[in-house]
Amino acid sequence: MNQFDVIICGGGPAGSTCALALANSGLNVAVIDKASFPRSKVCGDAIAAYVPKILKAIHPKYEEALLLFAEKTEVSTCRVVAPNEKYIDMKSAESGFIITRMQFDNFLYQLATVENNITWFLNHEITDVKIDTVLQEATVTASGITFKSKIVIGCDGAHSIISKKLTGTQPDLHHYSGAVRAYYKNVTGIPAKTYELHFLKGVLPGYFWIFPLKDNMSNVGLCIPSYVVSKRKINLRNTMEDIIKNNSSIKKRFENAELTGKIEGYGLPLGSRKIVISGNHFMLGGDAASLIDPATGEGIGQSMISGRYAGWQAIKCFKENNFSADFMKQYDKQLYDKVWSTSRKSYLLQRHFLNKQRLFNGFTTLLNKSKFIKRLALKHIMKVADSK
Ligand SMILES: Cc1cc2nc3c(=O)[nH]c(=O)nc-3n(C[C@H](O)[C@H](O)[C@H](O)COP(=O)(O)OP(=O)(O)OC[C@H]3O[C@@H](n4cnc5c(N)ncnc54)[C@H](O)[C@@H]3O)c2cc1C
Incomplete structure (x- = not known):
């Protein structure tokens, strides 16, 4: 009964998209998640403008469903505020969205539940996974139940048990960030269709964000690379509260704001x-x-890209009857060809620009003074963003 062709561990954006990529493939697919949907996920809730295209490449009906999904707030301008409070508005031709993860992840889950060859096991916590190369099968244990398959796809998030058990990869402070977020009602001064990244003195190369949601709600948060958090012994929650209460440009916007829920x-x-x-x-x-953009903290789009490629690779494996590490490398290549170059550029930006207050201030001032340089710089930045 618990024998499948493919087991997807985790049904977030990566896992759900992977399931969609395997829909109607003729393969018998299980998705196992420790939670049930709708469920929340600590996040900034910003969905990149290219996300509908990821769904379209699987099937146009999924893109249409997202474009019709009513719960999203459209955003087309990213306001980057330098430490000297001067800002650059980066406008893109296509709109991205802010949607709470409670709604977005449930939306993807709903799309995937109606597909006949996909079975969901919710409230099942995965505790173990083993690969038997002689029997050519994987065994996943979840809530005491044993599941078997030819392929396991670990989409179980930042604390992945699948990665821990099968690769032993350890987190590295230089390639990790920490973040907190909370929902506030009635934050003022939010420009139309704009999400804001405030690179404030004291938290560089990290940033404080305000992302607009429906009903006068905002997703507010703070993200800082972990090596900085550790070196400066920063308490993210206290620092975020301090910014909201005491930062000269931020505090007036929160005078009538109301915290809804907790800072997580x-x-x-x-x-x-x-x-x-x-x-x-x-x-x-x-x-x-480990695919999140080092400068912006964006990871939903990359997760969905990887889920899609992993699903497609699984189909190839069955066609060729080849489940070897060598054959799976095609997945690595396809994924890194798509995301690696942008990720590296963002990393260099994080390590050599965003942490240098004077350079950052000077660059922002220059862009505000010269329309020509601003157009040139923004054209390049948007080209990098669109390359996804
Ligand atoms: C504070 C913060 C702000 C962020 N803001 C943004 C943003 O604005 N935009 C953006 O694009 N990205 C953002 N990100 C990154 C984004 O949240 C992640 O990249 C994205 O959620 C990754 O999706 P995923 O499907 O890989 O993992 P997840 O969304 O974490 O999903 C993993 C799934 O696996 C399940 N699971 C985990 N362990 C087990 C287990 N043992 N057994 C069974 N099931 C399990 C979970 O229940 C969950 O459903 C942010 C991250 C943080 C922390």
Whole structure:
């Protein structure tokens, strides 16, 4: 009964997209998640403009469903505020969205539940995984139940048990960030269709964000690379509260704001290093594969790209009857060809620009003074962003 062709561990953006990529493939697929949907996930809730295209490449009906999904707030301008409070507005031709993860992840889950060849096991916590190369099968244990398959795809997030058991990869402070976020009602001064990144003195190369949601709600947070958090012994929660209460440009916008729920934190495994993401009978996707943009903290799009490629690779494995580590390397290549170059550029930006207050201030002032340089710089930045 618990024998499948493919087992996807975790049903977040990576896992759900992987399931969609395997829909109607003729393969018998299980998705196992310790939570049930709808469920929240600590996040900034910003969905990049290219995300509908990821779904379209699987099937146009999934893109259409997202474009029709009513719960999203459209954003087309990213306001980057330098430490000297001067800012650059980066406008893009296509809109991205802010959608709470409670709604977005449930949306993807709903798309995947209607597909006949996909079975969901919710409230099942995975505790173990083993690969038997002689029997050519994987065994996953979840909530005391044993599941078997030819391929396991670990999409179980930043604290992936699949990665831990099959690759032993350890977190590295230089390729990791920490972040906290909370929901506030009635934050003022939010420009239309704009999400804001404030690179404040004292938290560089990290940033404080305000992302607009429906009903006058905002997703507010603070993200800082872990090596900085550790070196400066920063308490993220206290620092975020301090910014809201005391920062001269921020505090007036929160005078009538109301905190809804708690300030919650979570880790971000960054895509600035390559880790083992596949092997005999397995692949890793999303945060389990460490793919988050080092400068912006964006990881939902990359997770969905990896989920899609992992699903497609699994189909190839069955066609060729080849589940070897060597064959799985095609997945690594396809994924890193797509995301590595942008990730490296973002990492260099994080390490050599965003942490240098004077350079950052000077660059922002220059861009505000010269329309020509601003147009040139923004054209380049948007080209890098669009290359995904
Ligand atoms: C504070 C913060 C802000 C962020 N802001 C943004 C943003 O604005 N935009 C953006 O694009 N990215 C953002 N990110 C990154 C983004 O949240 C992640 O990259 C994305 O959630 C990764 O998706 P995933 O499917 O790989 O993992 P997840 O979304 O973490 O999903 C993993 C799934 O696996 C399940 N699971 C985990 N362990 C087990 C287990 N043992 N057994 C069974 N199931 C398990 C979980 O229940 C979950 O459903 C942010 C991250 C943080 C921490």
